[in-house]
Amino acid sequence: MLTSYVSPTVYLKLIATTIFWGATWVVAHILVEEVPPFTASFVRFAIAVAALAWFVWDKEGRFPPLTRHQMGTVFWLGFIGVFLYNYFFLTAMQHITAGRGALVIALNPVLTALVAWLWFKEGITARKLLGIVVALSGCLLVISKGRFEEILNGGLGIGELLAIGCVVTWAFYTFIGRYATRTLSPLVATFYACLVGCVMLGVASISEAPWTLVGHFSTKAWFSLLFLGFFATALGGTWFTDAVKEIGATRTAPFINLTPISGVLLGALVLEERLDRVVLIGGALTIFGVMLTVYQKKQKR
Numbered sequence: 001m002l003t004s005y006v007s008p009t010v011y012l013k014l015i016a017t018t019i020f021w022g023a024t025w026v027v028a029h030i031l032v033e034e035v036p037p038f039t040a041s042f043v044r045f046a047i048a049v050a051a052l053a054w055f056v057w058d059k060e061g062r063f064p065p066l067t068r069h070q071m072g073t074v075f076w077l078g079f080i081g082v083f084l085y086n087y088f089f090l091t092a093m094q095h096i097t098a099g100r101g102a103l104v105i106a107l108n109p110v111l112t113a114l115v116a117w118l119w120f121k122e123g124i125t126a127r128k129l130l131g132i133v134v135a136l137s138g139c140l141l142v143i144s145k146g147r148f149e150e151i152l153n154g155g156l157g158i159g160e161l162l163a164i165g166c167v168v169t170w171a172f173y174t175f176i177g178r179y180a181t182r183t184l185s186p187l188v189a190t191f192y193a194c195l196v197g198c199v200m201l202g203v204a205s206i207s208e209a210p211w212t213l214v215g216h217f218s219t220k221a222w223f224s225l226l227f228l229g230f231f232a233t234a235l236g237g238t239w240f241t242d243a244v245k246e247i248g249a250t251r252t253a254p255f256i257n258l259t260p261i262s263g264v265l266l267g268a269l270v271l272e273e274r275l276d277r278v279v280l281i282g283g284a285l286t287i288f289g290v291m292l293t294v295y296q297k298k299q300k301r
Contacts, residue, residue, distance in 0.1 A: 024089075037094075047233075048194050056187055083197045099264040177189060
């Protein structure tokens with residue numbers, strides 16, 4: 001089997017990225033106590049777009065023009081993966097704890113695999129199917145706190161529903177992103193998607209009169225926005241796509257499991273959140289199911 005040297009820096013950046021992404025739930029929980037969702041999302045992505053523009057110019061030396069077809073693809077990336085996702089994300093943080101949100105989001109790779117199988121007719125192994133069942137069972141434990149009858153009786157909270165909305169929108173963003181990166185680099189596709197989403201969020205934020213709010217943001221709010229915009233979105237996203245290019249999607253995917261773990265731990269440390277035992281068991285089942293879903297046997301090249 002052919003092997004090649006991979007710098008440890010790649011793995012360190014991957015670990016840092018998953019910690020950034022886990023921390024977004026804690027930081028967002030703090031932010032929405034002061035800033036309404038659309039305004040927070042707009043300022044976050046204004047920061048992210050500025051940073052991504054710098055990264056694109058540094059790597060490409062220009063901003064690659066888009067064809068009409070690429071514009072349509074980028075529009076849907078921005079609408080689904082930036083506008084809708086971030087509305088669900090920050091609004092969910094007004095209703096549930098950061099730790100619970102992070103555990104529900106752990107379902108992302110599983111729903112992506114399920115949609116790929118049911119909708120796009122991609123092949124599925126027995127291991128993946130088992131992982132999907134285990135992860136879905138764990139997620140149901142988390143969102144119901146072990147009381148499944150509440151789900152059947154329509155007693156699911158708005159926060160959990162919004163977090164599930166995050167999972168659904170991210171799954172579709174992933175598939176549209178696959179299509180977009182056939183003709184665009186991941187960095188360029190992400191930049192244009194964030195730009196489109198930022199404009200949409202800016203229009204939506206008009207209802208919150210952001211011009212009356214920005215000047216009154218506390219230092220804590222600005223640090224939260226800087227973290228979400230630069231570290232979690234621009235830098236983390238760039239490091240993750242670089243890792244996929246360097247070591248492949250198969251070796252990169254398992255690192256995603258660190259995101260909900262870091263979200264739960266940081267929620268407990270920073271926000272002093274407590275999670276019920278049944279929720280922790282459900283989270284462990286979800287993460288185990290995700291590991292089964294993304295695991296692939298090593299193949300010789």
